[in-house]
Amino acid sequence: MTADPHIPGPTGPRLVRSLLELRGNPMSAFRRARREYGDVVRLAAPLPGLRLNIHLVFSAEGAREVLATQAANFRKDNVMYEVIRESFGNGLLTSQDDEYRRQRRLIQPLFTRRRVDGYADAACAQAEALAERWRGAPDRTVDLTEEMPAFALRTLCRILFGADSDNAVQVVSRCLPVLLDYTLERGNTPLTLPRHWPTPRNRRAAAAQRGLYELCDEIIAGRRTGPEEGAGGGTGDDLLGLLTGASGASGASGGSGVSGENGESGEALDLAEIRDQILIFLVAGHETTATGLAMALYLLARHPEAQARAREEVDRVLAGRRPGAADLDVLPYLTMVLKEAMRIQSPVPFISRRAVADAVIDGHRIPAGADVMVCGAVIQHDPTHWPDPERFDPERFTPDREASRPRYAWFPFGGGNRACIGQHFSMLESVLCLAVLLQRYELRPAGPEIPLGNTVTLKENGPIRCHLTARTTTPAPAKRNAAG
Structure with a gap:
């Protein structure tokens, strides 16, 4: 394949329009760029104090090359990942090279399918609590943009913090949105003030960061004293307990209890690394799951025939009992x-990297030092792989149809050796939650149709309201799945 040294992209007034649109409505800018210029597009402009040099990748083949086959050449060295490190530490999401491989090797045993399946009952209990609370919803109407992030946060805190989760939810729900919004704004703004300047926004973000750090450090310290003396009486069966070690090893820089797959390597995560991992899990495992759940419920409400089919499957398979991990496959x-x-609504609309050396992506030469954005939200609406892409059609994901598409036509959990370590947990939590809610309610839309796929985050859609009708027969919340 011959490399083309010229990559198409807007210039002059069109470039100015694209940059303004990128700032105000990234998804609109991405879709327009793909329509006008093709699968690889360059946005380049001299700006005061820096040069903008972004290459947008809009093809499944390009995504495969950046995320998998040439992944070593595309690193997390750009501005966005740097500000994430400054806010949340250097966990699995941001670490690289030997440090990433070390962290992944130590943490991977905590995310095996068997280990994750053990959290199914906790996820179902949270879904049942949500369903019970919905019985008191005003006018039997709920806003999914509020309800599903809150559910995902409570579930994640239960899995991460165990008996300490009630206090953790209060702190995280107060601090995480402040710090995350601040981080995303700094990562997407060309010129920013130093973080140590005492501006109101910097001070709010610093206070939010302190709140999250203090929460994690307090619980970690409690776990190291043992389950009976630790804060909240943690038993070590949650992720933080597994990371720190329920027996409470000594040493300020060791004692995580996570020491490689055979437990004999002598390696361990120190306390700051444990905190970094917990914070990254909160960042990566919260909004993404909430987006998938909210969109699934909204689309089922808008498509009663699909909702009826999903409910029939749930009723037939579960017969009124609580779902469990074994039910994911049925x-x-x-x-x-x-x-x-x-x-339709990608939880992670784009993935950014920076090229280390010159590379050829989809026949175009990407220069060393260029920032690259792989736009999954656009690729997942490419009519080449998704006919009538705006239409809701779950049948696109039958095994035969999935096998007929390129691997990177759909990649909400990333790909290559940096694929999300928590993807099985996210799918398990989401399917079980949907099953529990469909056992108890029928859903109808209670507001105007929203422009699906045109936003970066769930909350940008505005309120997504659904009306609930309680089903006449519902399962008992305490009933357990005999198989799970």
């Missing part, structure tokens, strides 16, 4: 609904 239509929802 609820295929519900899984397809979730995948299609994540295709």
Whole structure:
């Protein structure tokens, strides 16, 4: 394949319009760029104090090259990842090279399918609590942009912090949105003030960061004293307990209890690294799951025939009992609904990298030092792989149709050796939550239709309201799945 030294992209007034649109409505800018210039597009302009040099990748083949086959040449060295490190530490999301490989090796045993399946009952309990609370919803109407992030946060805190989760939810719900919004704004703004300047925004972000750090440090310190003396009486069966070690090893820089797959390597995460991992889990495992769930419920409400089919599957498979991990494989239509929802509204619309050396992507030469954005939200609406891409059609994800598409036509959990370590947990939590809610309610839209796929985050859609009708027969919340 011959490399083309010229990559198309806007210039002059069109470039100015694209940059303004990129700042105000990134998804609109990405879709316009792909329509006008093709699968690889360059946005380049001299700006005061820096030069903008972004290459947008809009093809499944380009995504495969950046994220998998040439992944070593595309690193997390750009501004966005740097500000994430400054805010949340250097956990799995941001670490690189030997440090990433070390962290992944130590943490991977905590995310095996068998280990993650052990959290199914905790996820179902949170879904049942949500369903019970919805019985008191005013006018039997709920806003999914509020309800599903709150559910995902409570579930994640329960899995991460165990018995300490009630206090953790209060702190995280207060601090995480402040620090995350601040971080995203700094990562997407060409010129920013130094973080140590005492501006109101910097001070709010610093206070939020202190709150999260103090929460994690307090619980970690409590766990190291042992489950009976630790804060909240943690038993070590949650992720933080597994990271720190329930026996409470000594030493300020060791004692995590996570020491490689055979437990004999002598390696361990120190206390600051444990905190960094917990914070990254909160960042990466919260909004993404909430987006998939909210979109799945909204789309089912808008498509009663699909909702009826999903409910029939749930009723037939579960017969009124609580779902469990073993049911994930026997609820295929519900899984397809979730995948299609994540295709239409991608939880992670784009993934950014920086080229180390010159590379050829989709026949175009990307220069060393260039920032690259792989735009999954655009690729997942490419009519080449997704006919009538705006249409909701869970049947796109039958096994045969999935096998017929390129691997990177759909990648909400990333790809290559940096694929999300928590993707099985996210799918398990989401399918079980959908099953519990469909056991108890029928849903109808209670507001105007929203422009799906045109926003970066869930909250940018505005309120997504659904009206609930309680079903006449519902399962008992305490009933357990005999198989799970």
